Amino acid sequence: MVESDSPNYQLRTQLPQTDIELFRALKGRQPSALGVLYDRYGSLVYGLALRVLKNSQEAEDLTQEIFLNLWHKGKYDPARGSLSSYLTILTRSRAIDKLRSRNTSFKFLERWSQFISTQPGAHTPVEQADLKERSQYVRDALTQLSQHQRQVLEMAYYEGLSQSEIAKELDIPLGTVKTWARQGLLKLRKTLQDLIK
Amino acid sequence: MFGSPSPEHLEELIAGYVLGNLCSEEAEEFKHLLAEKPELIQQVNQLQEVLGLLPYALPEIRPPQHLRLAIVEAVNDPVNPKLARKQFVLPWSKIVASVAAIFTLALGIDSYRLRQELSSAKDVLTVLDGRDTHLYSVKGKDKKSPAFGSVLIDFDADKAAIALNNISSPPTGQSYWLWAVVNDRIIRCGQFNVGTNGFALDKISVPDDAYKEGDEISKLLVTLESSESPSYPSEQIVIVSAS
Incomplete structure (x- = not known):
């Protein structure tokens, strides 16, 4: 170089x-x-x-x-x-x-x-990887979620909507929204394990 | 009483907690679990970190270049903002007197012209007849610049006046703009005109929502702008608040 x-x-x-x-x-x-x-x-x-x-x-x-x-x-x-x-x-x-x-x-x-x-924590690998690498990693992880799981997570995160507001907007039961969001988040944790440990 | 939850149920509770979607019964159960097993916090934090990774998936959008300049310029001033702040609440008569002093220097002993200019100054300054008027000293950014003057801002009325001496007319197609650094923001106060005789006296209507109660101006800038409606100050800073 x-x-x-x-x-x-x-x-x-x-x-x-x-x-x-x-x-x-x-x-x-x-x-x-x-x-x-x-x-x-x-x-x-x-x-x-x-x-x-x-x-x-x-x-x-x-x-x-x-x-x-x-x-x-x-x-x-x-x-x-x-x-x-x-x-x-x-x-x-x-x-x-x-x-x-x-x-x-x-x-x-x-x-x-x-x-x-x-918790005092060691610095995660996420900090060490560069932005593009992280972005690709997270994008790949999101593709592994179902469309519904991703949608409710993004509505909550980016639009600040409550679960009941999401349920209303998507016209689906509140319990379903909760389940999709929770399962989506847990699945993301599993996929992104290497970035957060 | 709550029994010992299955690992799956526990995961669900933690995810629900992080997402803020626990129902009241689940919330009560999780509260008890947290009290019994404080180490669960670690899993909560882990899921919060996961949620915090979501923005990395957004398409990369580069912020406009002027944003970096504005941020770096805002911190690049070596003067401690608290020390640099020239902020005094002055009685009305002293405000007029201070502006008069500028004109006296500008005009020497030409008393007739001074009276004319003072009359003009009073006209401008009537917009600042408020209880919350603040006076700031400003000077040329370049050490060799002879420019100096005052900016008066009425926080209640959202109005300002600027009086500058030894300032040249802006180049064709450009104009002078006043900016204020308030807390962590740069606020565009407004454009003002410069006379042909090397000094400027103008009033500026500051945007309504520019200041909130308790805001403090840490720095003032005057820039030369080519745009008719600049969003951020250009690099051509000609006047700054005096330390």
Whole structure:
């Protein structure tokens, strides 16, 4: 590899590369660390914000809010999980919140996002794989779910709908929605085992 | 009392808990199980991580390039925002006096012209006759820039006024825009005009929802924009809040 030809060579040799090290550099007020983290997770955060909010301007605003929040407040605790997980939880939570403020009749699942691990954990392989690899892994895992399982999980996750709202929208019994969602999630865990251990 | 659940039922309960879809009986049962076996939390966390992986399956969409610039610019200022904030609530007379001082410097001893400009200033500043008016000092971003001035913002009325000295007219096709960094957001305050004599005095209607109670401005920017309605500040920052 001819790294010296790369314009980022100097940056790469000076900055630590793991998320944790970058986060520590960020806490040490190194703006370049935020730039590297943005390059790493900007599209993930923006893509999620756009999927939930369905509005590019709001997605941009939220992406900015998430990264500036990381810089100014830095509430991420490495002992509680991966940085990417923290960013997606925060993004999803705030995006759903904005959706709710658009329409107060929206109810949404927030239990999972409020409940953050208290277990000091080693960093998961998910953090080490690159974004494209992870994306492919998760896409493959989703194809192994039934269409119904995937649909109810995505409606709950991206649209913030409660199970009863999903049941109403799809015109199926509530119990069926619950079963599909639970089985879908458990199946995903089995398929994505390597990424979360 | 709840018996010992089968592994399948336990998995169902954990998944239901993470998804927030436990019925009241299941919730009660899971509460007891958690109390008996706190180690179940680990499985809860695991399923939460799984749920958190869903966005990775979304098609990769690159955010617009200006977004990265806006974020990096917002943190690149070496000045601690708390120290940089020039925010004083001033009595009305002092606000007018401070703007008058700018014009005095701009116009030297030309008292007739000063009176004219002060009259114009008062006209602009009447939009700021509110109880929550804040004054910010600003200066040229480039150290060699002679530009300096003040920005006044009335949070209640969503209005602002800007007075700048030693600022050149914008190049053809471009205009000056004022931006505020409020908490973690960049807010577009509005466009303003510059006179031919090197100084600017204009009023700006700030968008209604730009500020909420408790918001604090950590930085102000003035940029040169080619767009008629820019969403984010360009890289051409000419004025920043003074430290």
